[in-house]
Structures are given as structure tokens and as C-alpha cells.
Amino acid sequence: MLNPDLTTVQLNQEEYERYSRHLILPEVGVEGQKKLKAASVLCIGTGGLGSPLLLYLAAAGVGRIGIVDFDVVDASNMQRQVIHSTSTIGKLKIESAKHRIHEINPHCQVDLYNARLSSENALEIMEPYDVIVDGTDNFPTRYLVNDACVLLNKPNVYGSIFRFEGQATVFNYEGGPNYRDLYPEPPPPGLVPSCAEGGVLGILPGLIGVIQATETVKIILGVGTTLSGRLLLYDSLNMSFRELKLRPNPVRPVIEKLIDYQEFCGIPQAAAAKAAEPQLPEMTVQELKQILDNGAEDYLIVDVRNPHEWEIGKIPGTVLVPLPEIENGDGVGKIKSMLNGHKLIAHCKMGGRSAKALGILKEEGIEGINVKGGIAAWSEQIDPSVPKY
Known part of the structure; x- marks a missing residue:
């Protein structure tokens, strides 16, 4: 409820001191600070975006x-x-976040949902909150x-990040557009790499998350x-906004009901299509080590990262032929x-890119083991x- 009855909301002496820099802003004042205290916000995710968002919402007095x-x-x-620290590695993110929030502001009520958001639980979890913030x-x-x-007729404060670029907006607010106006259809599965594959500038989610908190x-x-x-x-490399x-x-x-969003995004179909593909020969890292220990004289071991x-780290005895070179054809010639007459073995960070590389090479008549x-x-x-990265 974004227009709460403030007659029952009070600030104590400690809160007047804590929020003094807000209280002297005419746009906030005592009434605005009471609105913040009466408000409820649900954050989906406590990662790069959720971290600064939660810190500043707590500091603001939500x-x-x-x-x-x-x-x-x-x-x-x-x-x-x-929002997390070295001392909380291995702990639930929601517990780590709650601890840090209460270090900043013990007046905040923090509700924890140790669950994957789904069509079965989303409406029940989201319904009690005034504003929903998407940090997924x-x-x-x-x-x-x-x-x-x-x-539920809730405003959706949206942010996303990738490598050096970020986006932010507010969806479903006062008759404005929603996410489906920006993306009517999802991209094909696997087209957009995750942060684990593509990387992200660590500072970037800080900025986008703070923009979400501001909104x-x-x-x-x-x-x-x-x-x-x-x-x-936002483009952090050029420090530009548009x-x-x-x-x-x-x-x-x-939108009349929640659906199966994995299916909507084509994930089960993509998995089924992949399972139907002829499987590439595979080996374990233990088998690779045995080959290397025996001298690997009959093998060419290619790293496609x-x-x-x-430069971060490599397996001894391997040669580097990056996947983009294989995709454009130059790497195919190098490997040939x-x-x-050697047998080909390929690897990458986790096995996905090397499987793709071997698929391309197979079309060129080169068999290999992933x-x-x-x-x-x-x-x-x-x-x-x-090093593990």
C-alpha cells in the first residue's frame, strides 16, 4: 500500500538522529520518513544487484x-x-544479507524466503509487498x-547487467509498460551468456543496484x-548514459495467469534437442591426467578458452586455439x-565451449574427445x- 495511514507510524529519538539528513530534505521530511518506515519492498535475489539495493534500502529506513x-x-x-563477506562464504545468502542489513539498521523487519521463485509460490510471496525489485x-x-x-498490480523495479553494460527501468507503474513491452519474446536459450561465462565488471551492479534503490x-x-x-x-567503459x-x-x-516460464523460454525444448543430438565422446579429468602422465605422445590436447x-591458468601439455577462431574457420586449419595423425582432446572452462568446438570440427571431418x-x-x-575462476 503506497498511500499508508501514517497516523500510527512514529519515529523514536534514535530514528530522528539516524535519518536526520533525510528529515531536512523538504521532499522527504518527517512524513516521507514515515512512508519509508511503513513501506515494504521485496527483493528477488541477493547477488550483484540485490547487494547494493538491500544495503541502501535498509539505510534509507524501509x-x-x-x-x-x-x-x-x-x-x-x-x-x-x-552485502556478503568472506566470513559468510558457504552460508545462505539470505542469512548473510539479513545479518548485514541489521548491522546497518536494526529497525528493519527482514523476511527471508529460502526458495526458488516459481509459478507456484510467486503470487503468495509477492502479494504482501508494496514494491517488487527484480535483481535476477x-x-x-x-x-x-x-x-x-x-x-498483483505491483511496480516492478528492473535492472540487468552484462560485462560492462547495464540497464534499469520501472515496469508496471501507473499505467506504464511492463517487461513484455521491452522483450515480447525471450531470446533462444544459450544465446546470452551468463556472468559466469561472459564476466562482469564488479562495480557495474553497484551502480545499477543503487539506481534501482533510488527508483x-x-x-x-x-x-x-x-x-x-x-x-x-549505461556503458561503464565509455562512462555514458542514454x-x-x-x-x-x-x-x-x-496476462491472465502464471505459466511454465522454463517452457516459455524454450529451455526444456533446447535440452531435449541437445539430448537428441549424437553424443560426443567424453573423458574425465582423471583419464586426461593418466594420458598426460604417460607422455600424451599420441594426443593433441586443445584448450578452446x-x-x-x-593466462589465469592452464593444463600442462595443452595448446590454445580459442573457440572464436574455430568458429571463423582459422582454428580449424590450425588444428588440422x-x-x-594424433588423437584430438578438447577442453574449456566447464565443457560447454569445447563441446561446441568439437561439433564444428566434426563437420570438417575431425573427430575428438571432450x-x-x-x-x-x-x-x-x-x-x-x-586457479579456479
């Missing part, structure tokens, strides 16, 4: 914050997920959050002009010239001195 996540804190999160990183959940917000506070206060109807695009206008599509399908990944789990499995099971 009275009730809900957090939905089912993941645990990992060392690779430390580069950008600033995958298309099925973004469509799910959008559709649930439409059905959330403005919605609660009822001040300023939100990003509804405007998609803000906007695209968004309008509701008058012929978009009416990118050069900057090769190096084979000379290393299951790639260099990540090698680091975990064979040689921990090879």
Missing part, C-alpha cells in the same frame, strides 16, 4: 524488506556482491516476476519522475595442421594449484 534467494555465498561472489539474472524468472507484478525510494515517497517509460542504458523510450504495446497478449582465461567439467574439474579434482 521498514520491511523481503529477500528471495536459495543460493549460498561463494568466493567468486566477493568481487561484486558487497535469467529470463524465465524475469518473465515470472513481471507477470506476477501485472497480476524504489522515489516510488515510496511519491516524489520525482521515475524511469517508467524510459529504459536507462535512454530509450518505452511504451505499452496495445496488442500485447493479456579465450587468451585471457589461458597440428594433428598429424573433457567433462573442463579446467574447473581439473582444478577441483587433480591440481588445486590451477
Whole structure:
């Protein structure tokens, strides 16, 4: 309820001191701070976007914050997920986030949902909150959050990041567009790499998450002009912002219920098609180690990762032929010239790119064996001195 009855909302002496810099802003004042205290916000995800968002919502004095996540804190999160710390690695992200929120502001009520958001639980989880903030990183959940917000008539504060670029807007607010006006159809599965595959500048989600927090506070206060109807695009390499206008599509399908969003995004179909493909020969990292220990005289072992990944760490006895070179044909010629009757083994970070490379090579008449789990499995099971990234 974005127009709450403030007659029962009070600030104590400690809160007057805590929020003093808000209280002297005419656009906020005592009434605005009471609105923040009376408000409830649900954050979907406690990753790169959710981290700064939650920190600043807590600091601003939002009275009730809900957090939905089912993941645990990992060392690779430390580069950008600033609500977590080294001491919370291995713990549930929602518990780590709650602890940090209460260190910043013990007045916040924090509700935890240790669950994967789904069509079965989304409406029940989201219904009690005034504003929903999408900090997710995958298309099925973004469509799910959008559709649930439409059905519940909740504003959806959206952000997304990839490599050096970010986006932010507000969906489903005061008659404005929703996510389906921006993306009527999801992209083919696997077309957009995840952050784990494509990487992300650690500072980037900090900026986009803070923009989401700003929009959330403005919605609660009822001040300023939100990003509804405007998609803000940020390029961190060029330090540039630009906007695209968004309008509701008058012929978009009416959202009447939640659906199977994995199916809508083509994920089961893609998995079934992949399963139907002829399977490539595979070997474990233990089998690869045995080959290397025996001298690997009959084998050509190719690493198809990118050069900057090769610099992080490599398996001894391998040669680098990046997947993009294989895709454009140059790498195919290189591998043909190096084979000379040897058997081909290929690996990448986790096995996906090397499988793709072997598929291309097979069309050129070159058979090969894929290393299951790639260099990540090698680091975990064979040689921990090879950095895991």
C-alpha cells in the first residue's frame, strides 16, 4: 500500500538522529520518513544487484524488506556482491544479507524466503509487498516476476547487467509498460551468456543496484519522475548514459495467469534437442591426467578458452586455439595442421565451449574427445594449484 495511514507510524529519538539528513530534505521530511518506515519492498535475489539495493534500502529506513534467494555465498561472489563477506562464504545468502542489513539498521523487519521463485509460490510471496525489485539474472524468472507484478498490480523495479553494460527501468507503474513491452519474446536459450561465462565488471551492479534503490525510494515517497517509460542504458567503459523510450504495446497478449516460464523460454525444448543430438565422446579429468602422465605422445590436447582465461591458468601439455577462431574457420586449419595423425582432446572452462568446438570440427571431418567439467574439474579434482575462476 503506497498511500499508508501514517497516523500510527512514529519515529523514536534514535530514528530522528539516524535519518536526520533525510528529515531536512523538504521532499522527504518527517512524513516521507514515515512512508519509508511503513513501506515494504521485496527483493528477488541477493547477488550483484540485490547487494547494493538491500544495503541502501535498509539505510534509507524501509521498514520491511523481503529477500528471495536459495543460493549460498561463494568466493567468486566477493568481487561484486558487497552485502556478503568472506566470513559468510558457504552460508545462505539470505542469512548473510539479513545479518548485514541489521548491522546497518536494526529497525528493519527482514523476511527471508529460502526458495526458488516459481509459478507456484510467486503470487503468495509477492502479494504482501508494496514494491517488487527484480535483481535476477535469467529470463524465465524475469518473465515470472513481471507477470506476477501485472497480476498483483505491483511496480516492478528492473535492472540487468552484462560485462560492462547495464540497464534499469520501472515496469508496471501507473499505467506504464511492463517487461513484455521491452522483450515480447525471450531470446533462444544459450544465446546470452551468463556472468559466469561472459564476466562482469564488479562495480557495474553497484551502480545499477543503487539506481534501482533510488527508483524504489522515489516510488515510496511519491516524489520525482521515475524511469517508467524510459529504459536507462549505461556503458561503464565509455562512462555514458542514454535512454530509450518505452511504451505499452496495445496488442500485447493479456496476462491472465502464471505459466511454465522454463517452457516459455524454450529451455526444456533446447535440452531435449541437445539430448537428441549424437553424443560426443567424453573423458574425465582423471583419464586426461593418466594420458598426460604417460607422455600424451599420441594426443593433441586443445584448450578452446579465450587468451585471457589461458593466462589465469592452464593444463600442462595443452595448446590454445580459442573457440572464436574455430568458429571463423582459422582454428580449424590450425588444428588440422597440428594433428598429424594424433588423437584430438578438447577442453574449456566447464565443457560447454569445447563441446561446441568439437561439433564444428566434426563437420570438417575431425573427430575428438571432450573433457567433462573442463579446467574447473581439473582444478577441483587433480591440481588445486590451477586457479579456479
